[in-house]
Amino acid sequence: MSIILDISKVDMVFPTPKGDFTALKGVDLQIKKGEFISLIGHSGCGKSTVLNIVACLHRATLGGVLLHNKEVTEPGPERAVVFQNHSLLPWLTAYQNIELAVKQVFKNKMSPAEMKEWIEHNLRLVHMDHAKDKRPDEISGGMKQRIGIARALAMKPEVLLMDEPFGALDALTRAHMQDSLMEIQQKLNNTVIMITHDVDEAVLLSDRIVMMTNGPAATIGEILDVNLPHPRNRLALAEDVEYNRLRSAVLTFLYEKQRKVETIPISEATKTTAKTQTKQNTSSVA
Amino acid sequence: MTAVMSKKVLGLAPMSNNKMIRSFISEKAQALILPMAGIFCFMLLWSFTASSIDTSLGKFPGPSAVATQVVNLIDEHNAERDKEDAFYIRQDARNKLRMAKDPSYQPKVRIYTGKETFLDQIFTSLVTVISGFLVAAVIAIPLGIAIGLSKTLNTAINPIIQIFKPVSPLAWLPIVTMVVSALYVSPDPMFAKSFITSLITVTLCSLWPMVINTSFGVASMNQDWVNVSKVLSLPKHVHIQKIVLPASIPAIFTGMRMSLGIAWMVLIAAEMLAQNPGLGKFVWDEFQNGSSQSLSRIMTAVLTIGLIGYLLDRTMLQLQRILSWDKSSAQL
Numbered sequence: 001m002s003i004i005l006d007i008s009k010v011d012m013v014f015p016t017p018k019g020d021f022t023a024l025k026g027v028d029l030q031i032k033k034g035e036f037i038s039l040i041g042h043s044g045c046g047k048s049t050v051l052n053i054v055a056c057l058h059r060a061t062l063g064g065v066l067l068h069n070k071e072v073t074e075p076g077p078e079r080a081v082v083f084q085n086h087s088l089l090p091w092l093t094a095y096q097n098i099e100l101a102v103k104q105v106f107k108n109k110m111s112p113a114e115m116k117e118w119i120e121h122n123l124r125l126v127h128m129d130h131a132k133d134k135r136p137d138e139i140s141g142g143m144k145q146r147i148g149i150a151r152a153l154a155m156k157p158e159v160l161l162m163d164e165p166f167g168a169l170d171a172l173t174r175a176h177m178q179d180s181l182m183e184i185q186q187k188l189n190n191t192v193i194m195i196t197h198d199v200d201e202a203v204l205l206s207d208r209i210v211m212m213t214n215g216p217a218a219t220i221g222e223i224l225d226v227n228l229p230h231p232r233n234r235l236a237l238a239e240d241v242e243y244n245r246l247r248s249a250v251l252t253f254l255y256e257k258q259r260k261v262e263t264i265p266i267s268e269a270t271k272t273t274a275k276t277q278t279k280q281n282t283s284s285v286a
Numbered sequence: 287m288t289a290v291m292s293k294k295v296l297g298l299a300p301m302s303n304n305k306m307i308r309s310f311i312s313e314k315a316q317a318l319i320l321p322m323a324g325i326f327c328f329m330l331l332w333s334f335t336a337s338s339i340d341t342s343l344g345k346f347p348g349p350s351a352v353a354t355q356v357v358n359l360i361d362e363h364n365a366e367r368d369k370e371d372a373f374y375i376r377q378d379a380r381n382k383l384r385m386a387k388d389p390s391y392q393p394k395v396r397i398y399t400g401k402e403t404f405l406d407q408i409f410t411s412l413v414t415v416i417s418g419f420l421v422a423a424v425i426a427i428p429l430g431i432a433i434g435l436s437k438t439l440n441t442a443i444n445p446i447i448q449i450f451k452p453v454s455p456l457a458w459l460p461i462v463t464m465v466v467s468a469l470y471v472s473p474d475p476m477f478a479k480s481f482i483t484s485l486i487t488v489t490l491c492s493l494w495p496m497v498i499n500t501s502f503g504v505a506s507m508n509q510d511w512v513n514v515s516k517v518l519s520l521p522k523h524v525h526i527q528k529i530v531l532p533a534s535i536p537a538i539f540t541g542m543r544m545s546l547g548i549a550w551m552v553l554i555a556a557e558m559l560a561q562n563p564g565l566g567k568f569v570w571d572e573f574q575n576g577s578s579q580s581l582s583r584i585m586t587a588v589l590t591i592g593l594i595g596y597l598l599d600r601t602m603l604q605l606q607r608i609l610s611w612d613k614s615s616a617q618l
Contacts (some may be wrong), residue, residue, distance in 0.1 A: 057513055075516040087510030091532040091611030098530060104518045135611070155518075 004030040004068065005054070005159050012049050023049050025217035027063075030208060031159070034189045038202035038216035040250060041221075042260050047195045050212075051161050054193065063175055067158060077105045080157035084164045090137040094147045095132040097123060098154050105155045122154040125184055138215065142173040143194050146180070155185070155278040163192040175234065177202060185229055185283030201251045203243060204232055209280075211253045214260060222253055295357045299500045344528045347582030355579065363403040404568060404583075408590065411564035414481060414551050415598070417463025419546055420486025425489070426496035426545075427538060431530060433497065445495060455491040455552050458559055480562035487556045492545035499544070503537020504530055536615040539606040546602055550595045565591055 012024035023046045031037055039047045052058040054065050056075045064071050072079065088097045098119045106115060106167040123129040126146040136144050145165060152160055165181075178201055185192070185205075196202050203211045206226050213221040224245055228237065237243040313525050329349050336348035347355075381393035433440045445550070477485075507530065515529045547554025569587050572580045607613065 055517060057516060074519070075513075077517060077521050079517070081513070081517050083510050083513065085510055087514050089511060089514070089529070089532070091535075104524070144328070181419055278564060 002033055003030045004033040005193075006052065006066040006069070007031075007050070007063075009063035010050070010053055010060045010065070012046065012053065012058065013061040022217045023215055024053075024060075025219050027219055027221060028065075031191060031193070033191055036056060036185060036205055036207045036208040037189075037194070038209045039193060039195045039212065039220070039252070040197070040199070040202050040209060042214055042254065042258065045212045045215045046218040047212060048163055051081075051193060051195055053162050054159070055079050057081075057163050063223045075092060077101070077155040078151035078158045080155040080160055082145075082148050082152045082160070082165045083109040083161040084167050085139075086136070086148040088144055088147055089149070089225055090136050093133050093135050094123065094139070094150075095119060097136075098151045101151050102154050118153060122150040124155065125187075128181060140173075142177060143167050145169065149181070149184075151190070153190075154158070158191065160190045160192045164195050164197065168199060171197050174198070177235070177254070182230075183207060183231060187273060195204060199247055199254070200234075200246060203228075203246045204237065206232060209246075209250060211258075212249065221258060234240065305485060308535050341581065343576060343581050344578045347585040351582035352589065355582045358579075358581070359404040359586065363405045366400050368404050370400055373398045373400075375502060378613075383474040400550065402563060404587070407565050407568040407593070409525050411479075411553060411566070412594065413555065414484045415546075415549050416487055418485040418553070419542075419549050420493035420544060421485065422549075424542075426493050430497045430500025430538070430541075431504050431526065431534070433500035434507075434534070435530065436508070437527075440501065440505070447497060451494040453497070455487045456555055457607050459483070459487055459556055462490075463560060472542075478563075480531055483560060484553060484556055484562045484564065487534060488549045488553050491552045492549045493545040495548065496538070496541040499537045499541025500534060503534030503541075506537075507533045514522060521612065532611065535610045536612040539610055540615070543599060543602045543606070547595065550598060554591055572590050 007027060007029040010020070010024055013022055014021045029037075039050060041047050049058060053060045054161040056065075056072055056079070056109075056164075059073075066072070068127050088094075089100070090244055092100065099115070101112070102115050102119055110118065120129060122134070126149055127210075128143060128146045128150060128269060131139055131143060134143075136147070139147075145168075149162075149165065166177050169177060177278070182205060184190075194205065203226060209224040209226060210220055210226070211222045211224065212218050224246060228240070228246075290374075300610045331347040333350070336346040336351075339346035345351075357402055377396065381395075383395060433443055434554065463483050467478055470479055470482055511533055515525045519530065553564065554566040554569070556562065557564035558570045561567055561570065565587055569584050572583045574588070606615075
């Protein structure tokens with residue numbers, strides 16, 4: 001299969017008052033069409049930064065991102081993002097939130113009737129057609145995230161970027177959402193990069209798991225191929241030998257090889273990234 | 287309806303529902319009775335204090351004196367309107383008579399120039415405050431959005447805003463009056479000069495809270511929404527229209543409510559100072575008049591000003607409830 005997305009030797013340096021902080025060093029990853037990639041690592045290791053660089057919400061200091069062998073320089077709907085905090089616009093209904101995206105992306109390519117059908121199709125895909133006229137504050141966290149996914153899918157992205165899409169959900173809802181996502185992936189076979197903290201989620205959903213080392217100067221530590229057949233069933237896999245081998249491989253990487261050691265220089269370095277993270281969090285709360 | 291329902295409910299589970307209904311009634315009653323009690327106590331205190339204050343214009347007006355004046359002022363307004371109608375009827379008749387005698391006669395129509403009544407002054411003040419406020423909004427909201435979106439512009443303009451914000455618009459009044467007299471010269475002016483002066487004064491004081499709140503609302507917008515807009519590659523004007531404006535609506539309304547409150551206070555003072563038609567002029571005229579009724583008429587005006595200020599704020603709040611998506615920010 002052909003390489004659709006090439007993350008090529010990316011360095012990311014943030015200037016801070018105390019001097020430059022190297023968040024990423026030599027991140028290099030090639031992704032094939034239809035591949036589902038999970039990015040896993042401890043918090044503060046720069047997973048989100050990688051995703052933001054692919055989305056062009058950040059620009060890499062060195063290296064770059066190629067989509068179909070063309071460098072991407074600004075954000076665009078062909079690299080749709082599902083944000084951690086759903087980031088639906090609270091003054092629009094579920095339908096209108098998707099409509100805003102569809103109207104922008106397919107401005108001169110679809111008739112109004114086709115747009116309506118396409119929006120409703122995507123709502124059905126995430127099983128949210130019953131709540132199309134609800135506003136975000138009238139539906140649950142899981143439902144909001146479903147709409148967020150529908151909005152991203154409605155852009156017909158070349159690559160779907162998901163930043164801890166289920167991180168804010170409770171365990172049961174998360175399991176439901178994972179099943180839904182597998183079902184959608186079965187139908188659409190999208191190219192996906194998903195950031196996660198959850199080892200089971202990574203093994204269950206991915207074709208490859210990319211494990212990142214701890215920052216500063218974080219990079220790709222190991223890549224694990226997941227060759228479990230689709231469709232996957234979480235109950236059946238619980239007893240599966242291969243599944244458990246992969247699971248423990250990820251766990252070993254995270255908790256033995258890359259165990260988080262809180263020494264003074266590292267904690268100072270993570271403080272700066274933690275600061276930017278809390279800034280994002282407070283803004284989303286407000 | 288409620289009686290039927292409560293009977294039914296009572297039949298099913300007398301104890302608990304009875305309690306529920308009682309607490310429901312008491313909640314409603316409290317919201318009604320407590321303010322009433324407050325007003326009643328205030329009235330008592332007012333009339334008691336009033337009777338013990340003697341001024342050179344007679345006793346300080348109590349509630350009953352004000353009530354009398356309300357009736358008086360409305361009667362005067364009606365009497366003035368009757369006079370006006372009579373004037374036009376007389377003028378018409380006179381013109382018809384002249385026309386019958388001499389067909390070539392060009393009838394003269396003169397506008398009635400009676401004195402403005404209390405109700406006229408209320409109307410003038412309301413029109414002035416709303417016009418001045420709207421002019422301010424038209425300037426302040428786009429400016430606030432521009433400042434909120436651009437750090438450069440914010441840094442450049444912020445010192446100017448901070449310096450002009452604390453200036454009482456009354457300090458501007460002489461300058462505004464002179465500039466309006468100098469620049470607004472037309473043989474047949476659409477608006478009176480006094481109206482323009484008051485309007486600019488209102489605009490000047492309404493401007494800053496709206497600019498500051500709007501720019502704050504825009505600058506503190508949720509970064510996720512900005513990212514959504516970036517991923518969608520929305521063009522600038524769509525970004526402002528679909529993301530920035532709705533996102534900052536709650537902050538804009540906060541600024542508008544603050545502005546309108548300040549504008550109303552400043553307008554009355556400006557009218558007093560500049561002798562421009564309006565409630566402020568009414569108060570000043572009565573003060574200069576110095577009759578035995580003056581104080582009670584001023585007191586009536588004071589209460590009217592308060593009531594209208596309250597109603598203006600309530601109208602804005604209602605507007606905010608209708609227009610803003612963030613219902614939690616549309617509280618009292």
